[in-house]
Amino acid sequence: MHFNLAFIGFGTVGQGLTEILLDKKEMLLEKYDFSYDVVAISDIMKGSVYDKNGLNLKKILKLVKSGKKLDEYPFGFKGLDSLATITDTNSNTIVEVTFTDVKTGEPALTHIKTALQSGKNVVSTNKGPVVKQPNKLLKLAESKNVYYGFEGVVLSGTPVLNLAKYTLAGNKITGFKGILNGTTNYILTRMEEGMSYEDALKKAQELGYAEADPTGDVEGLDALGKVVILSNVVLGKKLSWTDVKRKGITGIKEDDIKKAKSEGKRWKLIGSAIIEQNGSVKAKIWPEKLPLNNPLAGVGEALNALTYYTDELGSVTIVGPGAGRRETGYSLLIDLLDINRKMSD
Amino acid sequence: MHFNLAFIGFGTVGQGLTEILLDKKEMLLEKYDFSYDVVAISDIMKGSVYDKNGLNLKKILKLVKSGKKLDEYPFGFKGLDSLATITDTNSNTIVEVTFTDVKTGEPALTHIKTALQSGKNVVSTNKGPVVKQPNKLLKLAESKNVYYGFEGVVLSGTPVLNLAKYTLAGNKITGFKGILNGTTNYILTRMEEGMSYEDALKKAQELGYAEADPTGDVEGLDALGKVVILSNVVLGKKLSWTDVKRKGITGIKEDDIKKAKSEGKRWKLIGSAIIEQNGSVKAKIWPEKLPLNNPLAGVGEALNALTYYTDELGSVTIVGPGAGRRETGYSLLIDLLDINRKMSD
Numbered sequence: 001m002h003f004n005l006a007f008i009g010f011g012t013v014g015q016g017l018t019e020i021l022l023d024k025k026e027m028l029l030e031k032y033d034f035s036y037d038v039v040a041i042s043d044i045m046k047g048s049v050y051d052k053n054g055l056n057l058k059k060i061l062k063l064v065k066s067g068k069k070l071d072e073y074p075f076g077f078k079g080l081d082s083l084a085t086i087t088d089t090n091s092n093t094i095v096e097v098t099f100t101d102v103k104t105g106e107p108a109l110t111h112i113k114t115a116l117q118s119g120k121n122v123v124s125t126n127k128g129p130v131v132k133q134p135n136k137l138l139k140l141a142e143s144k145n146v147y148y149g150f151e152g153v154v155l156s157g158t159p160v161l162n163l164a165k166y167t168l169a170g171n172k173i174t175g176f177k178g179i180l181n182g183t184t185n186y187i188l189t190r191m192e193e194g195m196s197y198e199d200a201l202k203k204a205q206e207l208g209y210a211e212a213d214p215t216g217d218v219e220g221l222d223a224l225g226k227v228v229i230l231s232n233v234v235l236g237k238k239l240s241w242t243d244v245k246r247k248g249i250t251g252i253k254e255d256d257i258k259k260a261k262s263e264g265k266r267w268k269l270i271g272s273a274i275i276e277q278n279g280s281v282k283a284k285i286w287p288e289k290l291p292l293n294n295p296l297a298g299v300g301e302a303l304n305a306l307t308y309y310t311d312e313l314g315s316v317t318i319v320g321p322g323a324g325r326r327e328t329g330y331s332l333l334i335d336l337l338d339i340n341r342k343m344s345d
Numbered sequence: 346m347h348f349n350l351a352f353i354g355f356g357t358v359g360q361g362l363t364e365i366l367l368d369k370k371e372m373l374l375e376k377y378d379f380s381y382d383v384v385a386i387s388d389i390m391k392g393s394v395y396d397k398n399g400l401n402l403k404k405i406l407k408l409v410k411s412g413k414k415l416d417e418y419p420f421g422f423k424g425l426d427s428l429a430t431i432t433d434t435n436s437n438t439i440v441e442v443t444f445t446d447v448k449t450g451e452p453a454l455t456h457i458k459t460a461l462q463s464g465k466n467v468v469s470t471n472k473g474p475v476v477k478q479p480n481k482l483l484k485l486a487e488s489k490n491v492y493y494g495f496e497g498v499v500l501s502g503t504p505v506l507n508l509a510k511y512t513l514a515g516n517k518i519t520g521f522k523g524i525l526n527g528t529t530n531y532i533l534t535r536m537e538e539g540m541s542y543e544d545a546l547k548k549a550q551e552l553g554y555a556e557a558d559p560t561g562d563v564e565g566l567d568a569l570g571k572v573v574i575l576s577n578v579v580l581g582k583k584l585s586w587t588d589v590k591r592k593g594i595t596g597i598k599e600d601d602i603k604k605a606k607s608e609g610k611r612w613k614l615i616g617s618a619i620i621e622q623n624g625s626v627k628a629k630i631w632p633e634k635l636p637l638n639n640p641l642a643g644v645g646e647a648l649n650a651l652t653y654y655t656d657e658l659g660s661v662t663i664v665g666p667g668a669g670r671r672e673t674g675y676s677l678l679i680d681l682l683d684i685n686r687k688m689s690d
Contacts, residue, residue: 159512167504295664298643312675319640319662330657
């Protein structure tokens with residue numbers, strides 16, 4: 001099919017997707033019969049531009065990377081806000097990648113609702129709306145015969161949601177266990193090599209893995225959001241933030257690491273949820289000492305991993321990146337190709 | 346859609362799928378709008394039966410598990426051979442699970458060609474035809490507007506082919522590296538615990554992992570077939586058996602295992618293929634000493650694993666079972682659900 005894309009937000013993830021779309025334009029057309037124009041971009045910092053015949057993406061990237069505003073783009077209509085960019089353009093699919101409050105889900109939630117209500121597909125990497133009300137949004141999409149894809153909200157481009165939905169279809173998934181945060185996994189990897197927690201955190205900050213305030217990562221809050229999403233989307237439950245027990249990695253001392261090593265084990269910050277006999281779900285983020293023959297134990301550096309427990313295959317684990325500009329941009333392409341398959345058949 | 350299935354071959358894999366279809370009948374209908382009848386079964390040892398209104402699968406399983414022939418089934422038409430079961434029944438989809446010579450691909454190759462030419466979908470776990478001529482068969486299927494699925498030929502139900510085709514779509518896959526044989530991985534796991542090769546092999550034979558003649562596993566021939574399939578189907582190359590360098594695990598001594606352990610490494614039998622700069626592909630089965638922070642190093646027992654090298658995500662690894670009655674039966678359900686999605690849209 002032909003996509004007329006409108007980007008709401010144009011930070012690193014949006015730019016990552018744009019680079020991929022540029023690099024792979026021919027391949028996408030040949031292999032998947034997937035063609036596109038980007039007709040509009042609206043960003044709260046960078047301004048907005050709309051051209052119903054499509055924007056020149058090379059020019060756009062050059063502008064933005066040199067710190068200029070979209071108003072300096074030589075063609076098209078300027079000044080539409082995000083909602084007008086969604087409703088008043090010839091876009092048929094909205095790429096929602098704004099900075100959003102993960103607790104309230106705004107402004108992404110409003111963007112996504114507006115787009116779906118207008119009969120437009122949405123692909124988004126924003127966690128907030130998926131934590132808040134995934135089923136409501138998916139139902140809204142269904143009622144309008146469009147699609148809402150959010151593969152990137154858990155492990156960026158490592159396709160854990162599509163894996164559960166398509167390639168493991170027919171299985172009953174009864175739980176999961178995973179390394180859902182790359183920053184803490186990086187810190188634990190360095191500590192096992194003998195580095196102190198403080199030095200490992202500093203190194204993670206230098207590499208851009210950890211924020212200046214690392215609380216969200218090291219106290220397990222980032223991973224917690226992902227446990228909520230996986231529980232609700234994959235296990236079909238209705239968890240909220242407060243239903244997940246949480247402990248971060250700040251209590252793990254160098255002695256604990258050494259002791260685990262001497263036992264042939266390794267500390268990992270594990271997010272998990274298991275459906276119990278009575279149908280309720282037990283979910284937590286908690287540091288665990290894993291034996292080295294557990295597939296999650298071998299996952300080092302900033303990599304992420306997720307094990308699904310299934311009735312037909314037992315444990316199935318996928319290991320891949322959990323962050324990154326191109327990687328997260330690519331998660332949006334997974335969703336776009338999925339929509340392309342569904343709408344083309 | 347509604348599947349009228351005909352089974353060609355009814356050994357453990359066919360029976361495994363039948364059990365799954367029985368156990369999950371309601372779920373498949375509700376969740377995927379997937380309904381079925383098994384209208385015919387033809388097995389060279391067990392005889393054949395055809396009823397255009399569908400067979401009673403509980404009765405069929407009971408018969409077969411008590412060692413009786415299908416002729417004793419109280420209804421239906423008896424005596425159709427495999428080709429007549431394909432062409433002269435009201436089946437729309439053929440489940441091809443015969444015992445087949447992996448070198449010639451027969452009789453599966455003839456069954457599959459005949460079915461596709463008759464405009465019927467095929468799902469099959471037979472390696473031979475996929476090693477011999479996957480593209481020819483896929484093109485034949487396309488020309489007849491039907492599908493040929495063979496997810497089970499590499500890692501049984503661990504969905505490595507669907508992962509590459511759908512959930513990693515849009516990536517350029519430039520190579521792979523994997524543990525493609527469970528028997529040798531089981532033997533190496535036991536040897537690392539201190540068991541001798543001979544004892545570990547004996548144990549693998551007792552557990553049914555290894556055949557009385559273990560050559561196909563321990564010399565890397567089974568894994569070699571899988572490297573050929575992955576190279577041709579996923580990397581789009583045209584390899585044959587003789588293009589893959591091969592060395593098994595029989596040369597690995599207890600001292601080698603100990604030495605690797607002291608270096609913080611682990612021996613694994615690795616099947617790999619990498620596309621070179623000039624477009625040619627370098628493929629081999631070879632024992633490798635992996636550092637413990639390689640995701641493949643943590644894969645123990647009879648588990649299998651595969652790492653894809655991709656341009657957008659770097660390395661993505663999946664770990665799961667590589668054999669088993671229900672697991673391989675389930676691989677056929679993956680293919681059936683895939684056809685269901687494509688034909689229902």
